[in-house]
Amino acid sequence: MAYFDAASSEPLHPRAREALLAALDAGWADPARLYGEARRARMLLDRARADVADVLGVRPDELVFTSSGTQAIHLGVLGALAARRRAGRHLVTGAVEHSAVLHAAQAHEADGGTVTTVGVSRTGRVDAAAFAAAVAEPGTALACLQTANHEVGTLQPVEEAARACAAAGVPLLVDAAQTLGRLPVPPGWSLLTGSAHKWGGPAGVGVLVIRKGTRWRSPLPEDERERGRVPGFENVPAVVAAAAALRARAEEAEEENRRASALVDRIRELVPRLIPDVEVVGDPVDRAPHIVTFSCLYVAGEALLTELDKAGFAISSGSSCTASTLRPSHVLEAMGVITHGNVRVSLPRGVSAADVDRFLQVLPPLVRRIREEAGVMS
Amino acid sequence: MSRPIGTDRQQGAPTLTIDALGRKCPIPIIMLAQQINHVPLGGVVAVLADDPAAFSDVPAWCRLKSHTHLGSYELPGGGWAIHVRRNY
Numbered sequence: 001m002a003y004f005d006a007a008s009s010e011p012l013h014p015r016a017r018e019a020l021l022a023a024l025d026a027g028w029a030d031p032a033r034l035y036g037e038a039r040r041a042r043m044l045l046d047r048a049r050a051d052v053a054d055v056l057g058v059r060p061d062e063l064v065f066t067s068s069g070t071q072a073i074h075l076g077v078l079g080a081l082a083a084r085r086r087a088g089r090h091l092v093t094g095a096v097e098h099s100a101v102l103h104a105a106q107a108h109e110a111d112g113g114t115v116t117t118v119g120v121s122r123t124g125r126v127d128a129a130a131f132a133a134a135v136a137e138p139g140t141a142l143a144c145l146q147t148a149n150h151e152v153g154t155l156q157p158v159e160e161a162a163r164a165c166a167a168a169g170v171p172l173l174v175d176a177a178q179t180l181g182r183l184p185v186p187p188g189w190s191l192l193t194g195s196a197h198k199w200g201g202p203a204g205v206g207v208l209v210i211r212k213g214t215r216w217r218s219p220l221p222e223d224e225r226e227r228g229r230v231p232g233f234e235n236v237p238a239v240v241a242a243a244a245a246l247r248a249r250a251e252e253a254e255e256e257n258r259r260a261s262a263l264v265d266r267i268r269e270l271v272p273r274l275i276p277d278v279e280v281v282g283d284p285v286d287r288a289p290h291i292v293t294f295s296c297l298y299v300a301g302e303a304l305l306t307e308l309d310k311a312g313f314a315i316s317s318g319s320s321c322t323a324s325t326l327r328p329s330h331v332l333e334a335m336g337v338i339t340h341g342n343v344r345v346s347l348p349r350g351v352s353a354a355d356v357d358r359f360l361q362v363l364p365p366l367v368r369r370i371r372e373e374a375g376v377m378s
Numbered sequence: 379m380s381r382p383i384g385t386d387r388q389q390g391a392p393t394l395t396i397d398a399l400g401r402k403c404p405i406p407i408i409m410l411a412q413q414i415n416h417v418p419l420g421g422v423v424a425v426l427a428d429d430p431a432a433f434s435d436v437p438a439w440c441r442l443k444s445h446t447h448l449g450s451y452e453l454p455g456g457g458w459a460i461h462v463r464r465n466y
Contacts, residue, residue: 277442279442297404297407297439297442298404298411299404300402319431320402320403320429320430320431321402327430327431328403328434328435332434333434336434336437336438338435338438338439338442339403339434339435339438340403340404340407340431340435341404374404374405374408375408375412376408376411
C-alpha cells in the first residue's frame with residue numbers, strides 16, 4: 001500500500017512511537033499531584049512543552065496542549081472573540097479555512113456576531129487586499145488565516161495579513177496544521193494552532209499558542225488544567241510522543257521537503273500530459289511541499305478512489321460523492337474549479353519515487369476505463 | 379432526457395434543455411459535454427440540475443472548455459437552470 005494521504009494524517013513517526021511506549025510507563029500519573037509518579041508525569045509534560053515551544057520559537061508558558069487541532073481552533077477563535085467583546089464582534093476569515101474555523105465562525109454568528117469571509121483566487125490564495133480591508137473595519141475582534149490550504153496546498157499571505165492586523169490592532173489566529181514540522185511559521189500572529197497527527201505525532205494532541213499580551217478568555221466552564229485554558233486531564237504519553245515527532249520532523253524538514261516537493265512537481269507536470277481533460281489546481285510554486293490536487297473531468301471521485309484503493313493507493317478527494325455531507329469541498333467551490341473527479345495526493349515522510357512512478361502508470365488507464373464505462377469518448 | 383424549447387437566440391434563450399435533475403456529478407457535466415454540439419454555434423444550452431456540485435462544476439467546465447457560462451437561475455422546485463453558450 002502506497003500511503004498518499006498525509007494531509008489527513010501522517011503515519012506515526014518512529015521517534016514518536018518510541019517516546020510513546022516509554023511514556024505510557026513513565027507518564028501515566030496525574031501531573032497535578034505531588035507524589036513521585038505525579039512529579040515524573042509533570043516533568044515529562046513540562047519537557048514536552050519546552051521542546052514544542054523551542055521548535056515553534058515561542059515561550060513554553062504561551063503554549064498549551066489540546067485534545068485535537070480542531071479543539072485548538074475552537075478554543076482559539078471563541079476565546080479570543082470572548083476576550084475582545086468590548087472591542088467588537090466582527091470576525092474575519094478566509095473562504096478556504098479548515099471547517100473547524102468556519103464552524104467556530106458559524107457559532108459566533110449564531111451568537112449575534114458578524115463574519116466576513118474573504119474570497120480566494122483561482123489558485124486558492126486569499127485576496128490579501130480584501131483581507132486587510134475587512135480587518136480594518138471598525139469593531140473587528142479577530143482575524144483567522146491558515147498557513148497553507150489543507151486541500152490544495154496553496155500558501156496563504158500570512159505576513160501581509162499579519163501586517164494589516166498589526167496596523168488595525170486586531171489579533172491574528174494562524175492555523176498552521178498543514179505546515180508545522182515542515183515549514184517555519186511566518187511571523188506576526190497572536191494565536192497559533194496545530195495538530196500533532198499531521199506532523200507524525202499521535203492523534204488526540206493539538207497545540208494552541210497564545211502570545212503574551214493577547215487577550216483570551218475561555219469560552220468553556222472553568223478548569224485548572226493547562227493554565228486554565230484547556231479542560232480535562234492531560235494525555236501526557238501522547239503529548240510526549242507529539243513533541244518527539246515534531247523535533248524529529250523539524251530536523252528532517254529540509255530533506256523531506258525537497259523530496260516531496262520534487263515528486264509533487266513531477267505529478268503536476270505529468271498528470272495533465274498523461275491524462276486528457278484534467279485540471280491541476282492550487283498554486284504551482286507558492287505551496288506546501290507535500291500536497292497536489294487535480295480533478296479529472298467526467299469521472300466520479302468515489303469510483304476513482306475505490307479503484308486506486310484496489311490498486312494499492314490510499315488517497316482522498318474533495319468530491320461531493322466522497323464526502324459524508326454529499327456536498328463538494330468548500331475549498332474547491334470557493335476557487336471555482338472542477339469539484340468532481342477530484343484527487344488529493346499528499347505525500348508522507350519518506351515517500352518513495354517508485355511509488356509515485358507507479359501511481360503515474362496506474363492512473364491514466366484507470367481514468368480512461370472509468371470514462372469509457374460512463375460513456376465518455378476521449 | 380433533453381428537449382428543445384425554442385429557437386430564440388437573440389435573447390440568449392436556450393435552444394436545448396438538458397434535464398439532469400436528480401443526477402449526481404459528473405453525470406450533468408457528461409450530458410452537457412455530449413450534447414452541447416446539438417445546438418448551433420452561439421446557441422444556448424440550459425442544464426437543469428440540483429446536485430450542488432453541478433452549480434460550481436458547470437461554470438468551471440465552461441472556463442476549461444472555452445464556452446461561456448451565461449448565468450445560473452434558481453428553479454422554483456429546487457436546483458438551477460444553468461445557461462451555457464456554445465462558442466465553437
